Amino acid sequence: MRRVIRGVAIGAASLVLIAATACHRADISRPLIFILVPSQDNPFFRSEADAAAARARALGYRVRIDAHDDDAYRQDNLIDAAIASNAAAIILDNAGADSSIAAVRRATHAGIPCFLIDREIDADGIAKAQIIADNRQGARIAAEEFARAVGRDGGNYVELLGRESDTNAQVRTQGFHSVLDSQTKLHRVAAQSANWSQSEAFAKTETMLQAHADIRGILAGNDTMALGAVAAVKSSGLKGIVITGFDGSPDAVAAIRSGSLRATALQPAVLIARLAVDEADQFLHSGHTGKPERQVIACDLVTQHNADDYGEFEKVR
Amino acid sequence: MTTLRQSTQNFGQLAQTSARTILFLLRARAFFVLIALLILFASLAPSFLTPNNLAILSKHVAISAILAIGMTFVVLTGGIDLSVGSVAGLSGMVAGYLLTQGLIINGVAHFPPVALLILITLLVCLAFGLLNGWLVAKAGVAPFIATLGTLYIARGAALLMSNGKTFPNLGGQVARGNTGFTQLGQHALLGLPLPVWIMLALFGLAWTIAVHTPLGRHIYAVGGNERAARLAGIRVPRVKIFTYVASSLCAALVGLIIASQLEAAHPATGESFELNAIAAVVLGGTSLMGGRGSIVGSLIGAFVIGVLSDGLVMLGVSEFWQMVIKGTVIVLAVAVDQLHSRLQTRLLPYLESSSQGPN
Numbered sequence: 001m002r003r004v005i006r007g008v009a010i011g012a013a014s015l016v017l018i019a020a021t022a023c024h025r026a027d028i029s030r031p032l033i034f035i036l037v038p039s040q041d042n043p044f045f046r047s048e049a050d051a052a053a054a055r056a057r058a059l060g061y062r063v064r065i066d067a068h069d070d071d072a073y074r075q076d077n078l079i080d081a082a083i084a085s086n087a088a089a090i091i092l093d094n095a096g097a098d099s100s101i102a103a104v105r106r107a108t109h110a111g112i113p114c115f116l117i118d119r120e121i122d123a124d125g126i127a128k129a130q131i132i133a134d135n136r137q138g139a140r141i142a143a144e145e146f147a148r149a150v151g152r153d154g155g156n157y158v159e160l161l162g163r164e165s166d167t168n169a170q171v172r173t174q175g176f177h178s179v180l181d182s183q184t185k186l187h188r189v190a191a192q193s194a195n196w197s198q199s200e201a202f203a204k205t206e207t208m209l210q211a212h213a214d215i216r217g218i219l220a221g222n223d224t225m226a227l228g229a230v231a232a233v234k235s236s237g238l239k240g241i242v243i244t245g246f247d248g249s250p251d252a253v254a255a256i257r258s259g260s261l262r263a264t265a266l267q268p269a270v271l272i273a274r275l276a277v278d279e280a281d282q283f284l285h286s287g288h289t290g291k292p293e294r295q296v297i298a299c300d301l302v303t304q305h306n307a308d309d310y311g312e313f314e315k316v317r
Numbered sequence: 318m319t320t321l322r323q324s325t326q327n328f329g330q331l332a333q334t335s336a337r338t339i340l341f342l343l344r345a346r347a348f349f350v351l352i353a354l355l356i357l358f359a360s361l362a363p364s365f366l367t368p369n370n371l372a373i374l375s376k377h378v379a380i381s382a383i384l385a386i387g388m389t390f391v392v393l394t395g396g397i398d399l400s401v402g403s404v405a406g407l408s409g410m411v412a413g414y415l416l417t418q419g420l421i422i423n424g425v426a427h428f429p430p431v432a433l434l435i436l437i438t439l440l441v442c443l444a445f446g447l448l449n450g451w452l453v454a455k456a457g458v459a460p461f462i463a464t465l466g467t468l469y470i471a472r473g474a475a476l477l478m479s480n481g482k483t484f485p486n487l488g489g490q491v492a493r494g495n496t497g498f499t500q501l502g503q504h505a506l507l508g509l510p511l512p513v514w515i516m517l518a519l520f521g522l523a524w525t526i527a528v529h530t531p532l533g534r535h536i537y538a539v540g541g542n543e544r545a546a547r548l549a550g551i552r553v554p555r556v557k558i559f560t561y562v563a564s565s566l567c568a569a570l571v572g573l574i575i576a577s578q579l580e581a582a583h584p585a586t587g588e589s590f591e592l593n594a595i596a597a598v599v600l601g602g603t604s605l606m607g608g609r610g611s612i613v614g615s616l617i618g619a620f621v622i623g624v625l626s627d628g629l630v631m632l633g634v635s636e637f638w639q640m641v642i643k644g645t646v647i648v649l650a651v652a653v654d655q656l657h658s659r660l661q662t663r664l665l666p667y668l669e670s671s672s673q674g675p676n
Contacts, residue, residue: 046482198581251483
């Protein structure tokens with residue numbers, strides 16, 4: 001019993017220590033910008049949140065970053081937290097086009113302007129700005145490069161879809177097919193969702209390569225899945241399979257440089273995050289952003305020719 | 318009178334044989350399901366039974382099978398280990414950290430060679446197993462709660478290691494003397510990928526422990542009746558701690574294998590792996606109440622799940638249907654498990670010595 005008590009005491013003491021180191025001291029007097037993104041373990045959302053935070057700090061704001069894990073309920077709770085902590089503005093990468101409307105409206109009614117990045121909501125006039133990357137155009141340029149790389153003779157290809165309940169997964173696959181379906185020599189022989197995940201894409205690509213021996217290309221809905229496909233193709237020993245991704249993550253750009261990945265459509269996430277913070281700052285000072293609510297920023301095609309021009313989700317040169 | 322007795326005796330023998338057959342069929346059900354699935358997919362997907370595909374299939378199965386082997390020990394004691402997925406994620410991240418950042422001692426980064434690196438990773442994960450075991454066996458926390466807690470701790474630790482980022486390029490560098498990590502998941506020996514050999518070796522080890530050692534008997538005894546086991550002089554806490562450590566080490570191996578296959582470590586790796594492992598264990602006929610089950614069953618269970626998911630991918634079935642089908646198979650398996658144990662009690666009289674019929 002005594003040892004148990006000692007163990008529990010040690011546990012409690014270490015918890016206090018962890019809490020103490022985890023808390024950042026913040027200057028309460030400065031206004032707070034609340035940055036809410038889907039996850040903090042995904043390089044894309046991470047870069048977006050970091051870019052927004054850096055810009056906000058540079059403009060003299062306090063910053064809090066949180067992740068809603070694509071869970072509309074959790075997002076609701078975090079919006080409540082933002083209201084309770086009297087935030088000056090919310091930068092939000094939302095958890096669903098329909099399911100986020102109520103949360104954004106509640107924050108707006110509470111007097112906190114919301115600036116949406118990366119994903120839209122299906123309502124106008126509530127958020128102060130909705131700045132997104134053009135997923136359809138990005139998918140089209142990726143698909144065009146894919147078709148070009150597979151070549152004039154065409155052939156069979158497989159597609160790795162994102163999480164099928166995610167709007168961006170649907171928009172991207174529509175964009176791909178608006179280009180590829182008119183190409184009579186390209187045939188999609190299989191399509192599987194790998195839920196944006198690298199290890200799932202790895203296993204599913206290995207299996208699809210077994211089912212279809214004559215695959216010339218793999219079209220992936222994002223870069224993590226594309227990198228899973230790269231690892232699977234490498235382990236199968238097959239050569240000359242064209243793989244393209246979407247997002248423009250640093251790992252994917254590195255793979256493009258090394259030649260194992262053909263291309264990706266880079267979403268200017270960093271630019272979008274900075275724009276949102278700038279517009280929030282503008283709004284807080286003057287009461288308007290000076291821009292239309294919906295703003296669509298074009299994606300860039302990254303290939304071996306221009307890979308050196310790109311850093312973490314932005315053009316650096 | 319004689320004829321009557323004789324016919325009763327014949328009936329008794331007949332009943333005994335059929336009761337035995339029924340129970341055998343039920344006990345080996347996962348095996349029959351596996352055979353049925355193999356036949357089904359072989360006839361629907363032409364390249365399903367090629368040696369190459371079977372090798373890849375077993376490589377995919379190895380991930381959940383290794384977790385299921387460790388999990389079986391825990392479940393046999395009546396516990397459960399929800400932390401395996403997170404520990405697998407943490408394991409990959411520890412390896413990724415050591416490979417790309419090195420051990421920083423006095424401001425200088427030292428890059429351990431791959432064998433040492435694997436050892437360090439296993440030790441870190443062993444600590445989680447000890448923590449689980451201590452919480453359950455000494456602090457008296459319910460296994461579900463204790464391992465739910467460590468699930469979050471391990472996932473948080475994995476995210477903290479890189480601040481949420483991925484560690485890429487785990488090939489190592491010749492100058493740092495830490496190349497070769499990718500062999501673990503990618504090397505093939507006699508046509509079979511290394512992860513499959515690891516799975517087979519672990520299976521052999523676990524089976525020997527479960528069937529041929531006192532420790533194995535103790536694990537069954539603790540799960541069957543903990544109080545009786547304690548009164549019989551078994552050191553129950555020690556046995557329980559062993560099972561959680563074994564489970565964590567299996568999880569650590571899985572994390573290492575995945576990181577090695579992808580040449581990248583992602584902190585979210587292993588999410589919901591624990592559910593796959595538990596499903597495999599349950600499919601294999603191990604009772605979640607403890608005391609009943611086998612390592613062989615879990616291996617077959619893992620194969621059932623693996624064959625099902627790979628086969629459905631080959632047939633081009635959508636993700637949504639795959640989930641529905643997988644869930645249905647698990648629910649049916651547990652329902653049949655209940656039927657099995659109920660029938661076993663009901664048929665017990667028929668199984669007793671042959672000359673006696675039921676009363």
